[in-house]
Amino acid sequence: MLSFAIIVAIDCTMMSKYLIAIVGPTAIGKTALSIKLANYFNTEIISADSRQFYREMSIGTAAPTKTELASAPHHFIHHKSIEDNYSVGAFERDAIAQLDQLFKTRPVVIMVGGSGLYVDAVTKGLDEFPEVNPKIRPDLNEKLQSEGLEALQFQLKQLDTKAYETIAIDNPHRVIRALEVSISSGKPYSSFLTSETKQRTFETITIGVTADRELIYDRINNRVDVMIKDGLVDEVEALLPKKQLNALNTVAYKELFNVLEGEWDLEFAISEIKKNTRRFAKRQLTWFKRNKDTLWFDTETDINQVIEAIELAIKA
Template sequence: MTKTLLSIVGPTAIGKTALSIKLAQHFDTEIISADSRQFYKEMQIGTAAPTPSELASAKHHYIHHKSVEDIYSVGDFEKEGITLLDTLFKTKDIVIMVGGSGLYVDAITKGLDEFPNVDPSIRISLNEVLKTEGIEHLQEQLKRLDPKSYETIAIGNPHRVIRALEVCIGSKRPYSSFLTSTNKTRSFKTITIGLTAEREIIYDRINKRVDNMIAEGLLNEVKGLQSKQQLNALNTVGYKELFKFLNNEWALEFAVSEIKKNTRRFAKRQLTWFKKNTDTFWFDYKTEIDIVIKDIAQHK
């Protein structure tokens, strides 16, 4: 029998976790998280990770299994995730994967491109430039060396910009030249389910979620991580804005408004990424679970 990975995608705050749990319970299976922010055990409130009751409702993998101080790449996730799937498929015909990190989803479903090894000192040097001259300087450098990557990667993410630049500099070739359209062969079939809604609804859900995070104690969570704010894992929406407040650069009200704004921008980028997959079956976020299950059955 063909083994099937059900990949649940969509913008943040759309209801992916709730759907994945319902599907896991229906198919008596387990869930792999492909949300790169939920990997870190110190980042619970600000990543909207599954609650203890949700974690108890279905077996989850890759939730709070790393520390912000750990070095953990999307390549590591691909290797571990495929190994885990091989194990799970020995006893399960269907496994659920859920997450809004498009690159991590693609790493499992399609595989990553192979990049050359580069001198580690290049990354160290670029990180120093980031500290002293800011991300704008690195963005301009990438625009000169690889205009295609400048237009396509998450240009506001320093980790992504530095990764592209170190490949450009180390290989003397554009980062984009290593990207291929060839997918790796997988031993399972993937059915991708996308959740969406009208933009105003998505934005409203995001704003309410941020308010809930603040009410649940996000500021205290961030305060506990202030001494580690230079780490890549913490350069993420919800944390970097509150660090600005804690560093007396911004007022709290402004920091919260920036979290909402940046999360809305992130949701827009997520939808752009996921819409590239023309094989995705899209559902309104309020679609009844029975309809989703029926659709899955038709495409297995």
């Protein structure tokens, strides 16, 4: 069997293009798998992790280490500042442009990430949403300030249970977006997540990585402990003056802001980070399991079995 490390020498303009998308919950081992596959296929990696875009956020986002980044070429890691306004639509545009360049010389490219909406933006394209009443968002922002995120979450749960269970519910921007579409249209936000897949110049093979829930939770808890040991509190403290930025309203950062402002003690914050990350992992799995074509593997699966499944899918 010829490996793609050899096949890559063939004129890529005559070959089909394949994007290998690696998905799964946080702390499951997606980064390690992506590097192994990138090395095997002699290719590069596109990151679709929306928190790892920002250069000021490294420890708390579990961004690839310098060693990992040196093991294979990566794109969309720390390429933005937390002060940049970078949307999923902008990422779709940038990622497709990058893929177009990579596919000129490589028949296979790897994409890895736990941000389901960003993965779907590349593989399927963004859904078309209706025009919204511009007066709705200011009202929702005011409610966020006066009543807190929980009030908006409760409102969304009443209007659209499916969206409540699948979107990044701890991200106020996402919650407000879902609410303004639901309120303005009179239809659930999730009902608009059904548009036809956009035409792409490549085929996608999605590899899901998972494990028993207990193991996933153990990995998450251990990762948080390592983050704290590696200096997460110092990283967050340096960002405290900019805590209002949307990029920083995310797990690990918002809990430690409460510590630094004297509202919580560190032990309680760590327990909340672990709890909220476990909830995030559950939502990630709910999102990714919607794709019935995903090839799922246990995190302990031998890499050769994963490669064999990919090559069989390419030949199919």
